[in-house]
Amino acid sequence: MDPTVDQFRACPVGILTTDYYDNVGTFIDEASEAGHDFVATPMAHPTFRRVLHEDKKEKNKAAVDLWRDGPVFDRQDLILQSAACSDIVVGMLAEWLQLDSQDEDIRVNSELALKQELAWASHLGLLSVIFPKLPKGNLSNTARAINHAVGSLSFTQLWTHVLINEPDDEGVENGPWKQWNKLRVLCEQNTKIHVALELTQDLPSDDILDVWMAEPVKALIVPAEVFIPNTKGFPVLPKRHQEFVKKVMDKLRPNILVTVPPTQLHASATPSSYQEYIRHLNRNLPELDAVNQFATGYQDYLQAPLQPLMDNLDNSTYETFEKDPIKYQQYEEAVYRALLDRTEPDSNVTTVIMVVGAGRGPLVDCCLRASTKAERKVHIYAVEKNPNAYVTLQNKKENEWLDKVELVFADMRRWKPSKKCDILVSELLGSFGDNELSPECLDGAQKFLKDDGISIPANYTSFAAPLASTKLYNEVAAYKDLEHFETPYVVMFQQICELNPSQPLWTFAHPNHTHPTTDDHDPINNLHNIRYSQVKFAAVEKSMTMHGIAGYFESVLYKDVTISIHPETHSPGMFSWFPIFFPIRNPVQVPQGAHVTLDFWRQTDKKKIWYEWAATVTKDGQDIAITPIHNVGGRSYWVGL
Template sequence: MSEEHYNVKYCIEPKPIVSFTDSFDDEIEDFGFNLLCAPLIPEGVIAKSDMLLSCGQWAEDIIGVISPECIEDSKKFQAEMGWATYLGITYIMFAPFLTEDKKVSKIEEIKEIKEDEKEKKTETEEEKEIKKKKQSESIHDKNTNYIRMINSTLKSTTSTDFIIPFYLSDKNSWNKWNEIRLMTESYSSFYPALILDSSKVHTECIESWMGENVKALIIPSDLFAEQKTRNRNSKQSAFQLPKQIVQLIKHFMIKDIDIILRQSEGHKVRRDLHKQFYYLRKIEKSLPKLSNWEIANRDFEDCLQDPLQPLKDNLESSSYAVFEDDTIKYELYEKAVYKALLDFAKLRKKEDPKINLKENPIVVMLVGSGRGGIVRRCIIASHKSKVPIRLYAIEKNPSAVITLRNNKWEYDHEVIVVDTDMRVWNPPEKCDIMVSELLGSFGDNELSPECLDGAQKILKKGGISIPSEYNSFMCPISTPRLFNELFEKKNNLKGLETSYVVNFGKYKYLSNIQKVFTFTHPLPKESIKKDNSHNDRFKSFNFVLKNDSLIHGFAGFFDAILYKDVKLSTNPIDHTPQMASWFPIYFPIQKPVFVKAGDNFKASMWRCTSNDLKRVFYEWTVTSPVILPIHNVNGRSSSIDL
């Protein structure tokens, strides 16, 4: 069942709580909610005795809710926080920030409406305007003080997750959250939650929230529309949510968040909440089933991995085994070799109609053959096309060479295994087709250009390289979760000037994806420079952003033309379906950059080959709307060794 692959937790927030321990028994023990939201009132009236729950239950099953009055009452705030710490609560939800149209309590709201109505009759337009401005400034000041209080708490606690709720009806909700995290220097124990307080969703506002590490959706029970069902005892859901809201819930359920079902004031019947819970579970069950590939990849979500360096390092057998699991890549290589063989055979026959291809087979050299994944595919392509080949497998990893030699007996074809670095090899003959797979998540970042430049002397005149071309792509990305990790755990320059291979989990691509660098093979002999400077590249970008955004760096992808129309791609625009060999690459920036909707975000990227000929590295920077220092100058923090 699809739900087994998602990790949605359900929480109930009964209001008011009459007896805390009874609620706990009913909702968690009997009904199956995962969590219970409870006010952090120390007096013990509601809880009877806090010792009725174990320390483990306080830590794992309860979200402690700070009361709204705390926004303006630091003593109360300290008391509630102190109580939460004493109980060992690990999830604490703050009260939502004040907004112009949402007051702390209903009574306050009614009082203000009455006063406003009295005054409105006598006020001039100008006076009204001044009053509105003053009110807004006062709200802003109160919120700023509240942020200060929260910030001081964050600094003194380490193992607690803090949740700040925002009203989705507030168009500026994301900007408010952004302001808070910038003021508090963005702590990773600090999460936003969204209150779905209106069935109307502002598209731009929701777009901005999509990349955030949202901890919970808070669904007030009065958002559900009640359907009249004939059978009173029916377990069928009697409640429904608007389509747009269901879509939104689905989006976040896929990202494994908590759903908090909040009993609205005046919505008395607890049994209705259970029906609503049942309805939400139904939505979860309707989520698309994950493929085995997606299930496996979920374990790697938002893990920062160092890119492989197969030229400098010798890969382990288990790494090859992972590559070989991705049958899609190998099928594409087989198809490319098959098509190239047919074309070569045709050409040969055209040049010499009497040619016997068995005596003069097409020479295929697989450079960087690993444990032989593509070797097998070249043999299959030869069988399928009925074009005879002489096949060489060149590999510099001595252990992989042993496997290749052992495997030779399994192939129904001779394979000439050569233990060497392709750049220095002097072949006994030249080849028609040079096949390689030296591609990294950013295309050229495992030094395919340098290796193939060195190897291309093994190609006959008119010979081809598979791949013939590869391009890198990138776009700005919002990925607060990863940035926080880099900022806090690796809080040093090196960590923020290094690229990482990542299966992005909580993220948003913020603009159109643009091409970065292109490499083609083989190159005309004269364009290959001894100092490798022909492989230097530079590109500047102008990205236009659709929504207000906080940028945490760049996401990088690549595509490769293997042969003619046989192509593989990790670019989200035309990603090869189900191909799992490459996750995207992430280039972080030292400081997040805020960009307003419609503004230009300008950046530059360099691929640098060093004078000592031993390294290749990337440098990158942002030039608008702010200027950031050039990252990774002279490859000081990260480089790829030749």
């Protein structure tokens, strides 16, 4: 990954023609002259359509049988006759293919013609071809024929042409998505099959637009007809179209296609006006926020969650996370507020703070700054188990902290301090809150804390929501094994759509007075850190194919000082945590009006903790889809204690 390149978010802009050029070279030259990066043109001439029917004409029988036996183009049937410019050409397959015709001969001939065109595209080395708009009703045979045909393509991709709004007879708004969805599920989510999404003058509701963010939209077609003239007669896009185009540019980085306008559609338009406008929008995307700048190049990239208890973090990981501008600010504020509450002004009392999991010391710095600001005396213990980080702590003590800070090299679960503290500060949180074993570590550490002491954080809550993402599903499916479908991933979401805002699953609060602190260094068991939650989501406005579950956390550090990666309450600019993604083994359909129930467990035994999860889709009280429980007994994924 080269993050800097992607930061520009530049989308190639091409031009699409539906005319049939006798000399397509002229069109390509003119398009290029007008500043387009590529062109899309029909591959074959309408005369080629004769193959649909001609086998019924007896006179031509022999020739047809010959064609059916080994399809070959008549040179005059082709618009794209050679590989010249093939690097900047997208081929459009014949509009008249009728793969779901009731007429068997038309079906069979359409499939032969499809294969013939794809073979030609592949021979020319075209990078992409556009498959014409899907039929409105049955498309099973279309799916089978496409799925079979793309199997023989080595690098040519297929873009399925979809109109974003094509209300069906019953006024269902998401008809085009449903047809696309059915196609790609029938085709086992084949990664060679993408979408060329065409904007229409009327856009569907925002909910329906959102669903496309989870789809492999490789091209966005913005026809000249959806542009409106500005006061000077130049073509511009209406507001909602602008917003949507920008969102798609930002999230999906598609190729963008404008079309050849009818004469005088916009008074002042030149052949380059449309592409120039698109590039203008592209250059003026909203600035990336801190989180997205940090994440550039890592969007939708699956990472295994950290195992900080079993593995020691390396220096660069510390380095990266210490740069978070928000997290330490919030910790400092929390400690500051706790100090104010804990000790009277001008008191001579020294407040004892223990920072457990001190790493290279940023939380110690927070505490020292808070102490200065609050004008309270503190004595700080910095407890760290990583021998490498401990060297940095020694340097800091020697050079900065001096005797305000006492260093302890120990695992907080095992250390036996000689005195107890007033404030216990830790940052042991993972993307799902408890997934880096903060509960277990603090169970061990809370014996350092006075009975009326304060834990920062005070609590943390895990959140989950049903998620669609063709990209993430295919990333996991590529491993072709069960283990990867039963493992959660830390991932910066980009090409996704959530069914609804996420809901809270469970909370851990510290100190945990309901569970006795044991003096043994091994607690008897960890059953009090088991959690189970069931949450239910209603598919009110959307249908979706659910590919997995999005996970987040929120944490109360102290009173109303919080940190959150939950989208609705995300701490602005805090980049230390990406969300977490729990896949499901087989995508399930969530039709509009259905409910999704998620079951989530945090399980534990003496050596590890793990999650199990399952989803059930119900409609009108009936189960319409049930997934198996994933990761039974932690068989595929666990975090070591």
